[in-house]
Amino acid sequence: MNDKVLIFDTTLRDGEQAPGASMNQNEKLEIAFALERLGVDIIEAGFPVSSQGDFNSVKNVAKHIKDSIVCGLARCIKKDIDAAGDAIKVAKRGRIHVFLATSKIHLEHKLKKNKEEILQMAVDSVKYAKNKIDDVEFSPEDASRSEKDFLYRVIKAVIDAGATTVNIPDTVGYSVPIEYGQLIADIKNNVPNINKAIISVHCHDDLGLAVANSLSAVRNGARQVECTINGIGERAGNASMEEIVMALKTRSDIYGCSTNVNTQEISKASRLVSKLTGFVVPPNKAIVGANAFRHESGIHQDGMLKERSTYEIMRPEDVGFLGTGLVLGKHSGRHAFKVRLKNLGIDLNESQLDKAFERFKGLADKKKQVYDEDLIAIVEDQVKFVQNIWTLVDLKTTSGMKMTPKIELTLKAKGKTYKKISSGDGPVDACYRAIDAITKTKGELLDYSIQSVTRGKDAFGEVTVKVKIKDKSVIAHGTSTDIIVASAEAYLNAINKVLSQKESN
Ligand code: KIV
Numbered sequence: 001m002n003d004k005v006l007i008f009d010t011t012l013r014d015g016e017q018a019p020g021a022s023m024n025q026n027e028k029l030e031i032a033f034a035l036e037r038l039g040v041d042i043i044e045a046g047f048p049v050s051s052q053g054d055f056n057s058v059k060n061v062a063k064h065i066k067d068s069i070v071c072g073l074a075r076c077i078k079k080d081i082d083a084a085g086d087a088i089k090v091a092k093r094g095r096i097h098v099f100l101a102t103s104k105i106h107l108e109h110k111l112k113k114n115k116e117e118i119l120q121m122a123v124d125s126v127k128y129a130k131n132k133i134d135d136v137e138f139s140p141e142d143a144s145r146s147e148k149d150f151l152y153r154v155i156k157a158v159i160d161a162g163a164t165t166v167n168i169p170d171t172v173g174y175s176v177p178i179e180y181g182q183l184i185a186d187i188k189n190n191v192p193n194i195n196k197a198i199i200s201v202h203c204h205d206d207l208g209l210a211v212a213n214s215l216s217a218v219r220n221g222a223r224q225v226e227c228t229i230n231g232i233g234e235r236a237g238n239a240s241m242e243e244i245v246m247a248l249k250t251r252s253d254i255y256g257c258s259t260n261v262n263t264q265e266i267s268k269a270s271r272l273v274s275k276l277t278g279f280v281v282p283p284n285k286a287i288v289g290a291n292a293f294r295h296e297s298g299i300h301q302d303g304m305l306k307e308r309s310t311y312e313i314m315r316p317e318d319v320g321f322l323g324t325g326l327v328l329g330k331h332s333g334r335h336a337f338k339v340r341l342k343n344l345g346i347d348l349n350e351s352q353l354d355k356a357f358e359r360f361k362g363l364a365d366k367k368k369q370v371y372d373e374d375l376i377a378i379v380e381d382q383v384k385f386v387q388n389i390w391t392l393v394d395l396k397t398t399s400g401m402k403m404t405p406k407i408e409l410t411l412k413a414k415g416k417t418y419k420k421i422s423s424g425d426g427p428v429d430a431c432y433r434a435i436d437a438i439t440k441t442k443g444e445l446l447d448y449s450i451q452s453v454t455r456g457k458d459a460f461g462e463v464t465v466k467v468k469i470k471d472k473s474v475i476a477h478g479t480s481t482d483i484i485v486a487s488a489e490a491y492l493n494a495i496n497k498v499l500s501q502k503e504s505n
């Protein structure tokens with residue numbers, strides 16, 4: 001048996017509900033394209049009624065995506081379903097996903113409705129959505145904590161009303177694999193019309209069991225899994241897409257199922273989501289962590305050299321994992337640079353390429369070895385979507401344990417150069433004060449992190465900042481072999497992002 005398991009990606013909806021993960025319209029579209037390249041079957045693009053911005057983003061994704069179904073979420077309320085229907089109207093293939101809680105806790109405390117009222121609302125809403133589109137999914141929210149007999153009744157009724165997918169959420173991540181798998185088996189055995197719909201699962205990771213629960217559900221007949229890239233999502237997150245897909249692929253002997261996902265695109269999509277949300281992927285994260293395919297111990301390395309399968313259950317290239325092979329150096333030309341980027345799946349237009357090449361040359365002058373990861377860091381985010389309204393010309397810092405750190409900073413905008421000397425609690429603080437003063441911006445630094453892109457003392461440092469500027473929070477990045485320069489670049493990138501958005505409005 002080799003059944004297909006449909007991959008329903010909700011990075012843009014549940015993933016975006018992760019505290020601090022909001023993305024703008026361009027960023028969401030960029031992720032949607034990455035999901036389409038991955039070959040996910042369904043992209044849940046947002047919750048259109050929640051804001052005008054979300055409505056526009058879902059509509060934008062629906063307009064551009066051709067290969068995946070584009071889905072909009074709605075509560076069992078007419079105005080929600082209208083908004084979802086309007087947002088996905090332009091899609092080549094669209095879906096409306098309606099949800100309503102069925103657990104006693106939610107009925108009593110949140111919805112203040114009895115079971116019969118809930119049943120009626122669910123049926124009416126599915127019928128209402130069905131008038132707009134054929135493809136309707138229904139989720140009994142908090143299904144895993146709902147009374148089973150009531151759950152069966154609701155599922156049967158919504159299928160009779162036209163739902164083509166029924167999703168069984170473990171909304172609060174309370175279930176455990178043996179129990180959740182049994183729930184799916186029980187639904188199969190107790191809902192008489194269940195064969196008319198696809199059973200979907202949607203698991204949260206509060207107990208770290210989202211992936212295990214989803215796989216247990218697949219073993220018991222679920223044929224759609226809802227998940228997110230890097231497992232981002234509400235609270236502890238959702239089931240991680242890359243883990244589900246690679247578990248089904250690697251252990252097809254157990255699951256007897258496959259997906260339509262082009263696994264070689266996984267690493268790239270993971271990096272993109274991490275960049276745009278500012279959520280750093282831990283090095284030990286399965287499938288996409290920097291250490292996921294690195295072997296440190298001598299015994300393991302020896303085994304690997306003799307026969308890869310001694311310590312490797314998946315090939316890194318199957319998930320598009322980049323090695324740290326030396327690729328380019330100081331003497332490499334623009335053509336070699338362009339070809340290498342193309343091999344990494346990065347296509348730039350001529351002006352983006354010019355900017356990226358200039359950055360590469362700067363880096364190659366400072367750093368002996370330039371790795372694939374360095375190239376990606378140079379290119380991604382820095383040259384896309386953002387006009388470099390303010391650029392860094394120069395900076396000089398003095399700091400020490402017994403002195404107040406000082407910076408002399410030079411920036412450029414529209415051909416004019418500006419200089420400022422500032423001091424602060426540390427060199428980064430001094431730098432950000434100088435940038436604020438020159439650009440006349442009052443940025444509030446909400447988050448700051450630094451990571452090395454590759455190994456070694458001369459490694460590229462990548463600074464990620466979350467900055468609030470005039471009620472808008474943006475995530476931005478800066479890379480350099482000098483961490484103060486990377487910090488300045490990241491902060492300027494945030495300011496440029498806000499200014500570019502203003503100019504393009
Ligand atoms: O976790 C949940 O129950 C949800 C539903 C909207 C499917 O995200």
Ligand code: ZN
Nearest residue numbers: 014171202234
């Ligand atoms: Zn959820």
